[in-house]
Amino acid sequence: QSALTQPRSVSGSPGQSVTISCTGTSSDFSDYNYVSWYQQYPGKTPKVIIYDVNKRPSGVPDRFSASKSGNTASLIISGLQTEDEADYYCCSYPGAYVIFGGGTKVTVL
């Protein structure tokens, strides 16, 4: 159960798009498709922004989108805004355990 692999940091200017990858083993991503993404601001608890691979909870802007292909899940933030500067974590539940990614710090330049 090693953490899913995410880039330590990504950055972009306001209005640009950034993509965060989340890579694991074939055991980490199953047909359950229980892949979720969380946004965390410093000193705050994580907030879900994507669930079931590509679904957005109500209230989450549609500039957040996600997908999964094979052993890699991806989060795309389109039209980057200053308030998107935060840490982002992927999470997968393949059935016997839950595993998080190591986290990615998004910086808005």
Place this chain on the structure above:
Amino acid sequence: EVQLLESGGGLVQPGGSLRLSCAASGFTFSSHAINWVRQSPGRGLEWVSAINGNGQSTIYADSVRGRFAISRDNSKNTVYLQMNRLTSDDTAVYHCTRWINYYDYWGQGTLVTVSS
């Protein structure tokens, strides 16, 4: 309003034990799985353990299996995490979370510090 409130954290010596509690309110407690997720200072999220709604099914991360035990008392709307043989690697804020195939609610967490 859904609320999860952790308690029981503190300073403990290596090799010691602690029992964390998570008191839930605002939802039908016995219908939901509850997980513990920890976060070390300045580090990422790490899943620890999960228990299903009726308490009959539990799972653990490899890093804590055999040392930690999760349980629940649905009459008290409370989940527990018994932590034994603690090491410095267990130092973290421990959050209880509600699981509905993703984590929709998080408690604020309780800090566990393992140090001599």
